[in-house]
Amino acid sequence: xxxxxxxxxxxxxxxxxxxxxxxxxxxxxxxxxxxxxxxxxxxxxxxxxxxxxxxxxxxxxxxxxxxxxxxxxxxxxxxxxxxxxxxxxxxxxxxxxxxxxxxxxxxxxxxxxxxxxxxxxxxxxxxxxxxxxxxxxxxxxxxxxxxxxxxxxxxxxxxxxxxxxxxxxxxxxxxxxxxxxxxxxxxxxxxxxxxxxxxxxxxxxxxxxxxxxxxxxxxxxxxxxxxxxxxxxxxxxxxxxxxxxxxxxxxxxxxxxxxxxxxxxxxxxxxxxxxxxxxxxxxxxxxxxxxxxxxxxxxxxxxxxxxxxxxxxxxxxxxxxxxxxxxxxxxxxxxxxxxxxxxxxxxxxxxxxxxxxxxxxxxxxxxxxxxxxxxxxxxxxxxxxxxxxxxxxxxxxxxxxxxxxxxxxxxxxxxxxxxxxxxxxxxxxxxxxxxxxxxxxxxxxxxxxxxxxxxxxxxxxxxxxxxxxxx
Ligand SMILES: Cc1ncc(COP(=O)(O)O)c(C=O)c1O
Numbered sequence: 001x002x003x004x005x006x007x008x009x010x011x012x013x014x015x016x017x018x019x020x021x022x023x024x025x026x027x028x029x030x031x032x033x034x035x036x037x038x039x040x041x042x043x044x045x046x047x048x049x050x051x052x053x054x055x056x057x058x059x060x061x062x063x064x065x066x067x068x069x070x071x072x073x074x075x076x077x078x079x080x081x082x083x084x085x086x087x088x089x090x091x092x093x094x095x096x097x098x099x100x101x102x103x104x105x106x107x108x109x110x111x112x113x114x115x116x117x118x119x120x121x122x123x124x125x126x127x128x129x130x131x132x133x134x135x136x137x138x139x140x141x142x143x144x145x146x147x148x149x150x151x152x153x154x155x156x157x158x159x160x161x162x163x164x165x166x167x168x169x170x171x172x173x174x175x176x177x178x179x180x181x182x183x184x185x186x187x188x189x190x191x192x193x194x195x196x197x198x199x200x201x202x203x204x205x206x207x208x209x210x211x212x213x214x215x216x217x218x219x220x221x222x223x224x225x226x227x228x229x230x231x232x233x234x235x236x237x238x239x240x241x242x243x244x245x246x247x248x249x250x251x252x253x254x255x256x257x258x259x260x261x262x263x264x265x266x267x268x269x270x271x272x273x274x275x276x277x278x279x280x281x282x283x284x285x286x287x288x289x290x291x292x293x294x295x296x297x298x299x300x301x302x303x304x305x306x307x308x309x310x311x312x313x314x315x316x317x318x319x320x321x322x323x324x325x326x327x328x329x330x331x332x333x334x335x336x337x338x339x340x341x342x343x344x345x346x347x348x349x350x351x352x353x354x355x356x357x358x359x360x361x362x363x364x365x366x367x368x369x370x371x372x373x374x375x376x377x378x379x380x381x382x383x384x385x386x387x388x389x390x391x392x393x394x395x396x397x398x399x400x401x402x403x404x405x406x407x408x409x410x411x412x413x414x415x416x417x418x419x420x421x422x423x424x425x426x427x428x429x430x431x432x433x434x435x436x437x438x439x440x441x442x443x444x445x446x447x448x449x450x451x452x453x454x455x456x457x458x459x460x461x462x463x464x465x466x467x468x469x470x471x
Contacts, residue, residue, distance in 0.1 A: 004040065006047045006055030012039040013056070023058060027066040032075055035086055044086045046076075093130035095452060096377045098123075102455040119459050120428045124261065124404035124448035126378075128323035129370055136362035140355060147354045154351035156338060157183025157330070161357045164364050165316075165330055174306045179335040182342075183357060186329040187291045187317035188214050189350035191254070194313060194331060196346055198285050199224060203251030206244060208236075210407070210435030210444065212261045212289065215254050219437075226437040233263040233398035233407055238271055245282045252285050257307045259292040262435055262446040263407040264400020269305050276309030286312045291329075294321040294371050297379045297402045313337075318360050320404065321371060327352050328360040381449040381456060382406065388460040389447075394467045405448040413467060415445045421466040427459050 004012070016030030017023075034040040046052065049067065053060040067084065070076040074089025092099065101120050147158075156162065162178035169176035184190040195218050199205065205219055209228035219226060227248050229241055244250070255275065257267035267275075279286045288307040293316065296304065306314060317329035331341075341347055363370065385406060386399050395408045410418065415431030422429050432444030449456065 003045045004047070006051045009040070009047065009052060010055045014039075023062050024065045024069065027056070027058070027062065028069045031066070031070055031086075035075065035088070040086055042086055042088055046084045046086065048083070088130070096126045096374070096381070097451045097455065098125055098127045101451050102458075118426050118428065119451070119455055119462070121448055121451060121459055122428045122430045124446070124450055125324050126320070126374070126404075126450050128325060129373065132363065132370055133323060133326075133359075136359050139362050140358035144355055144358060147358070150354075152354050154348040156342060157181065157351070158354060158357040158361065161328075161361050161364075162330075164361060165332075168364070169306070169314075169332060172303065172306060174308050174332075176332060177335070179338060180332055182331050182333075182338050182347075183352065184329045184331060184350050185327040185352040185356075186319055187289060187315045188218070188329070189327075190315040190317075190329050190331040191215055191287060191289070192218050193341060193344060193346050193350050194287055194315070195219060195222065195224075195252070197337075197341055197344055198252050198287075198313075200251040204248055206248075206250040206253035206255075206284070207437050208255060208260065209437055210262055210432060210441055210446075211254065211437070212256060213434050215289070216435075216437060219254075228437045231260055231263055231265055233265055233400055235265045236267065236271060238274055241271075242274070242278060245278045245284060249282060250284055252287065253279070254287045254289065255307070256289045256292070258290050258304055259295055259297075259400065259402030261292060261403060262405045264398075264403040264405065266304075266401050267307065272305060272307040275307060276312055279309060279311035284311060288312055288314045290314055291317045292320055292403045294367070295374065295378060295402045295404060297375055297382055297400070301375075318363065321367060321374065322360070322363050326356060326360060326363075328356050378404070378449065381451070381453060384453045385447060385449045385456045385460070388457060392464070394464070395445075404450050405446045408445045408447055410443045410445060410467075414442045416442065418445065418463075418466055422462055425462045425466060427462040427466070429463075 012034045013030040014034070016026050019026040019029065031040070035042065049060055049063045053063045056063065067076060071078055075087060076084050077087050078084040159178065161183055162181040165181045166176040166178045184193060199222060201223060204225040204227040206227050206229055207215065207219065208231045210231065227244060227250055229236065229244055257272060259266055275286060278284070286307070293304060313331055313333040315329065315331045318326050319329070382400070389395065389397065389408070394412060395410050397406050397408050400406060416433065419429040419431045430446045432441030432446070433439040435441060435446065451459065
């Protein structure tokens with residue numbers, strides 16, 4: 001518990017007296033701003049009301065009323081006889097949607113508290129599980145003493161994390177040793193490293209269409225020829241896949257078998273086996289992105305098989321199960337390739353700091369509660385969004401069994417035109433071409449259901465109005 005002295009509070013609150021409006025409201029707003037800005041840490045014990053009034057040069061009544069307002073809105077907890085502590089209210093900590101999604105776009109500071117109401121549905125991301133994350137960070141710091149004695153040069157990752165990840169694959173039916181795991185700063189980093197290591201210029205790279213735009217961004221930085229394989233929420237066409245592999249002979253394929261971003265498609269076991277077989281026959285390496293694997297939103301989730309085989313490398317991440325700010329991902333391949341990747345000059349730059357890895361260890365030790373909570377909220381938000389969209393002749397969609405977004409097919413307007421009109425009404429959207437190697441998919445829109453139900457309701461109202469009224 002941090003104690004803060006009265007002059008310290010006065011400095012942390014800054015020039016709140018210049019704000020227009022009643023003093024009480026300005027003081028309460030200044031407290032909230034100072035907390036979200038980090039000038040007053042959460043958990044801080046406030047001085048007495050009398051001391052505060054003296055330091056801020058206001059009446060004691062003003063302080064009492066401002067603190068009461070903060071208490072009522074969840075920013076302050078008062079325990080009889082032991083003072084008042086600064087807290088974050090539940091609506092900030094117990095939400096799946098990042099605060100910036102519906103309160104402006106200031107990542108560091110949710111200043112949207114007073115900022116413009118922009119609804120941002122361009123990113124399919126969730127907020128951190130606040131309490132679990134802070135607890136895990138605290139435990140990780142407590143256990144970091146032995147790390148501090150080591151050189152902590154970037155290498156394949158903390159042994160305990162590699163072991164935990166290898167155990168997880170093994171439990172899921174894919175026997176794995178820790179030396180087959182390389183820890184990276186996220187799945188994007190794993191993909192960047194693999195693309196650098198595996199891409200042969202003479203052969204095309206097979207990507208899904210649509211696909212995760214971050215992977216396209218990595219490939220577009222290389223002189224890579226991209227070959228697109230269509231995917232819908234219904235899935236992949238096995239014949240087309242086989243034909244593409246046999247005729248165009250890609251050297252590398254990037255596939256997302258588990259709740260594909262953006263369609264939510266889930267690859268059948270039969271197709272996984274076919275992919276693994278085609279990869280061996282066609283001398284092609286498949287990078288299977290399993291980042292969305294935990295977000296199984298089916299009513300009765302069944303264990304998912306891995307897309308596995310001699311020519312398959314899996315990549316994964318904590319960013320969807322936990323939080324995008326925890327930059328911990330990994331790749332799984334054979335031990336010889338891991339050793340080779342350690343010689344790649346990119347590897348050290350794409351390796352996460354040891355403390356982040358310890359936090360990941362803490363959170364992955366038993367992720368069931370976290371996973372169930374994520375699934376429960378996302379399922380409710382997905383269903384809410386689907387109900388809002390249902391029945392309109394303007395679009396159609398297939399309810400995805402998992403993942404973070406719904407892939408909407410528009411029947412009239414193009415997605416880019418619609419996104420332009422929606423932006424004028426305060427709704428930011430991602431049109432289909434962002435997810436396409438050749439900038440097609442002009443009649444599709446990705447709608448993430450990572451926002452709260454209230455935001456989704458407002459967003460669909462804007463979407464409907466922007467669809468009806470071309471400007
Ligand atoms: C399929 C897929 N892979 C990778 C990522 C990014 O993962 P990370 O944040 O671990 O780099 C995303 C994020 O949206 C994704 O959808």
